[in-house]
Amino acid sequence: xxxxxxxxxxxxxxxxxxxxxxxxxxxxxxxxxxxxxxxxxxxxxxxxxxxxxxxxxxxxxxxxxxxxxxxxxxxxxxxxxxxxxxxxxxxxxxxxxxxxxxxxxxxxxxxxxxxxxxxxxxxxxxxxxxxxxxxxxxxxxxxxxxxxxxxxxxxxxxxxxxxxxxxxxxxxxxxxxxxxxxxxxxxxxxxxxxxxxxxxxxxxxxxxxxxxxxxxxxxxxxxxxxxxxxxxxxxxxxxxxxxxxxxxxxxxxxxxxxxxxxxxxxxxxxxxxxxxxxxxxxxxxxxxxxxxxxxxxxxxxxxxxxxxxxxxxxxxxxxxxxxx
Amino acid sequence: xxxxxxxxxxxxxxxxxxxxxxxxxxxxxxxxxxxxxxxxxxxxxxxxxxxxxxxxxxxxxxxxxxxxxxxxxxxxxxxxxxxxxxxxxxxxxxxxxxxxxxxxxxxxxxxxxxxxxxxxxxxxxxxxxxxxxxxxxxxxxxxxxxxxxxxxxxxxxxxxxxxxxxxxxxxxxxxxxxxxxxxxxxxxxxxxxxxxxxxxxxxxxxxxxxxxxxxxxxxxxxxxxxxxxxxxxxxxxxxxxxxxxxxxxxxxxxxxxxxxxxxxxxxxxxxxxxxxxxxxxxxxxxxxxxxxxxxxx
Numbered sequence: 007x008x009x010x011x012x013x014x015x016x017x018x019x020x021x022x023x024x025x026x027x028x029x030x031x032x033x034x035x036x037x038x039x040x041x042x043x044x045x046x047x048x049x050x051x052x053x054x055x056x057x058x059x060x061x062x063x064x065x066x067x068x069x070x071x072x073x074x075x076x077x078x079x080x081x082x083x084x085x086x087x088x089x090x091x092x093x094x095x096x097x098x099x100x101x102x103x104x105x106x107x108x109x110x111x112x113x114x115x116x117x118x119x120x121x122x123x124x125x126x127x128x129x130x131x132x133x134x135x136x137x138x139x140x141x142x143x144x145x146x147x148x149x150x151x152x153x154x155x156x157x158x159x160x161x162x163x164x165x166x167x168x169x170x171x172x173x174x175x176x177x178x179x180x181x182x183x184x185x186x187x188x189x190x191x192x193x194x195x196x197x198x199x200x201x202x203x204x205x206x207x208x209x210x211x212x213x214x215x216x217x218x219x220x221x222x223x224x225x226x227x228x229x230x231x232x233x234x235x236x237x238x239x240x241x242x243x244x245x246x247x248x249x250x251x252x253x254x255x256x257x258x259x260x261x262x263x264x265x266x267x268x269x270x271x272x273x274x275x276x277x278x279x280x281x282x283x284x285x286x287x288x289x290x291x292x293x294x295x296x297x298x299x300x301x302x303x304x305x306x307x308x309x310x311x312x313x314x315x316x317x318x319x320x321x322x323x324x325x326x327x328x329x330x
Numbered sequence: 331x332x333x334x335x336x337x338x339x340x341x342x343x344x345x346x347x348x349x350x351x352x353x354x355x356x357x358x359x360x361x362x363x364x365x366x367x368x369x370x371x372x373x374x375x376x377x378x379x380x381x382x383x384x385x386x387x388x389x390x391x392x393x394x395x396x397x398x399x400x401x402x403x404x405x406x407x408x409x410x411x412x413x414x415x416x417x418x419x420x421x422x423x424x425x426x427x428x429x430x431x432x433x434x435x436x437x438x439x440x441x442x443x444x445x446x447x448x449x450x451x452x453x454x455x456x457x458x459x460x461x462x463x464x465x466x467x468x469x470x471x472x473x474x475x476x477x478x479x480x481x482x483x484x485x486x487x488x489x490x491x492x493x494x495x496x497x498x499x500x501x502x503x504x505x506x507x508x509x510x511x512x513x514x515x516x517x518x519x520x521x522x523x524x525x526x527x528x529x530x531x532x533x534x535x536x537x538x539x540x541x542x543x544x545x546x547x548x549x550x551x552x553x554x555x556x557x558x559x560x561x562x563x564x565x566x567x568x569x570x571x572x573x574x575x576x577x578x579x580x581x582x583x584x585x586x587x588x589x590x591x592x593x594x595x596x597x598x599x600x601x602x603x604x605x606x607x608x609x610x611x612x613x614x615x616x617x618x619x620x621x622x623x624x625x626x627x
Contacts, residue, residue, distance in 0.1 A: 076588060079601060082542040083343050083549065084584060086535050090339020090462070091332070091588050105441055106539050112445055113536030114339065116461075131537070132443035179439060 036065060036285050037072040039092045041111070042103035044080040048270040049103050052124050055274020056101055056281060063282045072097070082106055089114035099284050101277065102146075105131050112144055119284050122146030123277040124270065127183075128295055142291035147277045151228060151253060152266070152298045153187040159266050159303075160251050161195045162321060164223040170197045171221035171248075173204055173213045173239065175231035184227035184253070207231055211238030218246045226262065228253040236260050240309070247314035258304040259329055263313060264321075265304050272300040302326040336585045338462045344581035345469035346531050350546060351553035351573040352473075352480060353523035358554065359569070360484070361496040361516045363411075366422040366547050368524045370429025371403040373543040375525025377433045380442040380538035389450040393529045400525020403429060404517035412510040426543075433540050440540045442532075449533040465534060472530075473574055476523065481567045483519075492516050524550075545601075552604050553577035580604075 040056065042049045053075070060071065067073035074097065078085035085107050092100050093115035100120045102108040108122035112133055122133055123146055134140050137148075160170060170192055174181040185201065192199050200220055202213035210232050217224060224243060226232055232239070233254065240261035243250045252258060255267035280293055303321075306329040310317045322328060332340075350368065357365035375396035382392035403425055410421035434440065454464045483489045494502035495512040503509050524546070532538040557576025561568050587600055 080541065081545055081549075082535065082539060083347065083531070083581075084600070086343050086531075087336070087339055087581065087584055088588060089535075090342070091336040091585065093339070093462070094333030094335025106537065106541070109441075109443060109445060109537040110535050113534070114335075114462075130443065131441065132445035132447070 034072040035070040036099075037074070037095070037097035038065070038099050038101065038281060038285075039074040039076075039095065039097040040101040040103070041076045041078065041085070041088050041092065041107050043078050043082075043085055043107040044104075045077055049124060051270040052103050052274035052277065053101075055271045055276075056123070056278040057274075059275050059278025060281060063278075065282070065285065078107060082110070085110045086114065093118060099281050101281060108133055108146070112141075116143075118143065119290050120144045120146075121277060121280050121284065121290065124149045124273055126150050134295055137295040137297075140290055140293060140295055142289065145280065145290040145293045145295055147273055147280065147296045148298075149268075149270070149273050150297060151184060151187075152268070152301065153184060154191045155266055155298075155301060156225065156251070156253060157188065157191045157195055157197070159264060160192075160223055160225055161197070163251060163264060163315065163317065164249050167197055167222040169200055169221045171200045171202060171217035171224045172227060173202045173210060173217070173224065173232050174227055174229045175205055176203050177205055178229050178231060181227050181229035181232075184229070188225065188227065204232060204235075207235040210235035211242060214239045214242040218242065218248065221248065224248055224250045226250065226252045226257065233257060236262070244309075244312040249310070249313045249315045255302060255304040255327070258306045258309075258327075261306065261309050263306055263310045263315060263317070264325075266301040267304065268298045268301050273298065276300065304329065332585045332589055335462055336588065337582075338466050340581040340585040341466035341578060342462075342469055342534060343531075344578035345466060345473045345574075346527050346534065347549060347553065347581070348473045348574040348577040349476060349523045349527035349530070350550040351557070351577045352477060352570060353520040353527070354547070354550035355554050355570060355573045356480075356516055356520040356523070358551065359496070360493055361513060361520075363408075363418050363496070363513065363517065364422070365404075365407060365517065365520065366419065367403055367407045367425045367429075367517075367521055368550060369543040369546050370426040370433070371400045371521040371524045371543075372528035372531075372546045373433050373538065373540060374403055374429050374436075375400050375528030376532035376538035376542060377436040377442065377528075377540070378525070379529035380444055380532050381436055381438075383444060383447060383449060383533075384442060389448065389452075389533070393450060393526065393533075396529035397522040397526045400528070401518040401522040403525070404519070404521030405514055407521075408514040408517035412513055429543075430540065437538060437540065442538045443536065444533060444538070445536040450530070451533055469530065469534075477570055477574060480519075481570055484566050484570075488515075548604060549580065550577075553580050556580060 065071040076088045078088055089110040100111055100115055100118050102111040102122045103124050105125050108125050111120050125131055125148055128134050128148055133144055172188055174185050189199050202216050204210045204213040236257055250262045252262035252265040255265050258265045276296055276299055303325045304327045305325045357363045378399045379392045379396040382395055383389055407422045407425040410416045411418045455461055491507045492512045494507055495509045499509050553576035554573050556579055557572030561572040563569055
């Protein structure tokens with residue numbers, strides 16, 4: 007029994023040790039608490055983006071802002087406890103990066119302003135009812151690939167395109183949801199979609215060949231199976247003069263004509279903008295959920311030539327990176 | 331000091347994970363069966379409960395189904411071991427990795443959200459006590475009821491046979507105990523408790539996620555060993571109670587660690603601290619007995 011007593015003393019001792027530090031610090035004007043489910047380059051970039059926008063807007067973590075950061079280390083139980091801690095300290099804004107952290111936060115911190123980020127489908131995750139209907143206390147930024155913009159790019163590069171081919175692995179959940187979006191957006195631009203399934207990397211070239219003669223352009227969603235066999239697609243495309251537009255910028259360096267990519271630092275900057283809005287007095291309920299806004303255009307002039315396309319000067323000027 | 335939200339939150343998570351600790355107490359301590367299935371049966375319970383609740387099954391039935399699913403997972407591990415003669419550790423790893431795929435299938439994706447959906451906890455929201463106090467209270471009562479039931483069971487003839495199976499299987503067999511059946515039963519109960527914890531956790535946290543099983547075994551084991559470090563007893567009630575207390579302490583330590591200013595300790599150091607604590611708790615008895623020997627010599 008003695009041991010229980012000494013343990014309790016230890017815990018109380020540890021607790022009081024923590025408190026003087028807080029009381030010495032001069033009270034900052036605002037308090038932003040940020041959490042992410044795990045350390046990961048993409049998620050870390052989001053956090054950096056948020057912090058940079060805050061300091062550019064005059065909220066400096068060294069001076070007038072209390073900036074609190076916790077990572078759940080990939081552990082959902084820790085994420086739950088971080089959510090409870092934030093709920094109790096009641097910051098002006100809570101930023102929750104990635105779906106599990108955002109869900110834990112919404113479940114626990116019922117009276118705080120929550121801005122989520124890097125959540126692919128906030129409606130499916132039940133964080134908000136709809137993109138244009140944020141909850142009174144919850145809104146944020148989604149990192150869903152902006153397929154509408156990708157389709158517009160295809161149409162811009164190949165204005166005459168009536169049919170568009172897509173190659174994807176039906177076993178990859180992410181790719182399946184992207185294909186669903188392509189099927190929604192392409193018809194709006196007057197293009198019909200022809201799908202070519204490729205369950206393995208070895209089948210990708212065959213899938214591409216099956217599209218020859220049927221399509222005016224090919225769009226490759228960010229599908230690991232397909233991207234890993236990209237060279238096979240490019241080879242067939244160059245022989246058959248079919249322009250290939252990709253969903254990720256790396257593929258442009260490997261021979262696709264163009265891609266609109268995004269980086270997570272920009273997602274973070276967008277999130278930071280929403281945080282600043284709330285610090286300045288808006289409520290999350292007034293701010294609709296945002297999709298990716300800042301994209302980077304990559305174009306490959308050599309690839310365009312080989313696939314029988316001349317790229318518009320305006321497009322080339324707009325590109326952040328031009329591969330010769 | 332930590333704020334009251336964080337304190338009650340630690341109790342809430344602590345009581346939920348106390349069920350994991352009790353499950354691990356059965357497998358590791360009663361049956362002497364190092365069982366890693368729990369890393370899969372915890373999210374299994376969450377997945378089954380969340381999927382059924384979304385399909386508008388009553389939350390109570392959904393949670394019970396989660397327990398049965400967990401029991402099933404435990405039975406599979408036990409059968410792999412006793413019937414197919416696969417080493418217990420390996421058998422449990424096989425079930426664990428299989429459950430990852432199965433959980434994805436059950437949920438039809440990596441995440442199933444329960445925010446704003448009626449769960450076991452929804453009726454509590456209509457009471458006048460704030461939710462952050464009421465939830466831990468409810469989970470605490472449940473944990474103690476299950477603790478009492480478990481202790482009562484371990485005192486029955488069947489329970490004694492199970493304990494004999496763990497402590498001396500040859501002796502138990504010689505006394506007419508069906509040791510294989512005991513292992514299957516014990517593993518079923520153990521994983522049913524863990525799956526129940528997963529189901530409750532999903533409902534309190536607002537989602538089931540396929541990754542939520544990561545490290546459950548280590549947390550549970552740390553709770554069991556931490557509790558034992560406080561009550562070193564062979565009294566079965568106090569021993570099981572120690573597991574619950576160990577789980578609460580573990581969560582309180584995390585809550586303190588999240589208060590960043592504390593001794594420069596951060597939540598990100600927790601995995602290391604857990605590993606050090608578990609190691610210390612395991613070697614402490616050996617050091618103690620070595621000291622005793624040195625003194626008597």
